[in-house]
Amino acid sequence: MSFDPFVLPFLLGMIYLLIILSWRYFKWLDELEVNDRYKFIRGLFSLNLFKAIRDVFSESLLHRKIFRANFFLGLMHMSLAFFWFLLIVVGSIESKLYSKYPFNAPHDPVFFKFFMHNFDQFRAHKYFFFFMDLFLLILLIAVAMALFKKFHSLFFGMKKTTRHRFVDRLARIFLWLIFPLRWLAESATAGIHNNGGFLTQSTGDFMASFMNLWYFEYPLWWLYSSALGAFFVILPFSRYMHIPTEVLLIFLRRFGIKNKNEIKGFANFEIQSCSSCGICINTCQMDAAANMKGQQAVYYLQKLRFKRNFEDPVFNCLMCMRCNYYCPVDIDIAHLRKLNRRKLMPALDNDHSYLDTAGIPVPEVSSRIIFFAGCMTHLRPGTIQAITKIFDVAEVDYWFADKEGSICCGRPMAMLGAGEEAQTMIQKNTQLFVNSGAKVLVTACPICLKMFRESYQLPMHVIHHTEFLKMLVAAKRITLSKTDASFVYHDPCELGRGLGEFRHVRELLRNIGNPDTTTYRKNTSLCCGGSLSNLKIRADQRKKITKDAFEKLVLKNPDMVITACPRCEQTFATVADRPVLDVSEFVEMQMTVPELTKPRVLVEK
């Protein structure tokens, strides 16, 4: 084991970092529920351990998800992460092979070239020199790319980049200094002792030609060690906390530990895994279209982590979950916002007793299927007319439960953090559905659908009307004809990213025609801007978002826009220059209505 005072900054910094990390991680692991702690220990001895290691490789090192956002962005992040990892691992192997001893001090591989000059006995040294220098070269290119990104971020697909905190900028300076300083230090030693690879030897020889390396060599190693030590010391208080935390997050996820209902334990791992990469800034439509600042996911997580006022980003968010989807670390940002909504919303004094005295409508004859339009659909009578007409033609045995007006499903109230206060509404609707004796609940609104599936306990199938219409077509209860018109389909946030339903509509629409291709589809679909989850946004800001989303949707100039959500339909209709239709209206247009050959019987005896 070698030693020189200059290794102290590195060593002390590393010990300090390990102490802080252990303290934090043990605290958070302790905050996990008992079940989750059990899962963690069990997971360590299961096959999931290897799956987790594989995930760490593909995401934390190779950054595959960032490549999906932009190739050069992925290349830059990957080069830094993966090749620094290789530098450490291969350097460690090099040091152990050289000393012929399986254990060494942590600083031995880091300052290897300073201490070890004679490689005559070490036969493989040429290969190690080559690869270590190759890794260093790639790292230097990565730092150059990062510097270039500051001036030309668009080259990396980032229209806007994160406005970093002062501490983050300082930490970045330390990080960027590490590799050039290593290069200079190793080159200085190579110039004197001839122990460099292709990069460090040539640089060392060049340096030797005009400066006295004996003078500069030692200070350069001091600087290198100090840069490392400074980076370690500042890491836990900066965005680079994501480096170790992300790894642990991946392990926790693989062991089956999930988000719960409080911002502690697992949530802390998520919050401090955010690297402030800024991909979420570019995907947030409130920023891109309406120039609204401060609520993007990265700033929300910063405010949450460093205990700043986060009331605005919590309530001023469309909860469209685009940031969720694009996050390379898969942080469930929408969930973290929702948790704080409950925290910041005081218990509201609702008086819904008038619902208790209201009678529950009961169908005249019991049907197998209930159709529930919901509040938003009632604002789109065209959709209701289309659906009821289709059901009549298909001779569906259904009961239109809220024909005379609905009790709200409760999701708008729940999304504001007041879910408990919506209990009366939930109870009355549950009674309505259960009393009817139906087996299937078909709803026209994805917002209600998500609420029924996730927050109600209904003893029946709950499906969206698009899935039901698809079933009707498949069972040949209705026949559709193809259309000559061109159209584009808009995936609603609640149906798409919210419930993962993309397939049913597309299978249904295939009977009518092929939708125009658009960049914004399925998980990358844009939000219409009409979301009820945003409590504070102004109408003019919403309009900007809607217009921008609509323009992007109709880039290929379709004749009409089709969507599966009444809220989206209404929002787009206010800015549209062409028809905006619900799927049901489109289907009704293309439906062939048979001649009535026999009297229609709505109830099969």
Place this chain on the structure above:
Amino acid sequence: MSDKKFGFSIHSDRQHNLDLADKRLYRKIALMEPSLQRCIFCGGCASTCTASAFTQMSFRLISLHLRRGNLKEVKSYASKCMLCGKCTMVCPRDINIRHVIVLLKKEFSGNEF
């Protein structure tokens, strides 16, 4: 008017002295959601209100009573709202009605008026 023995006078319930109206709550809410001041009482919200099918309730009533300083009525109506959002969707003056009602509900939560 007070010693009239015969004839009609305006019932006290229908007298509103706007000079004595306590508009502090109205001004407080208007600071946080300025669009509230644009209300023209067209009644679009009232016609679409989900709760109005079951009880007397609309944002129009809230807007009216808020400006008249009748806080008891404001609290009573605000507590009936289901926050479904239809009123906000149809408002021709683009008032963020839902935000106003949430602010009112928060004001009244736990306070006696």
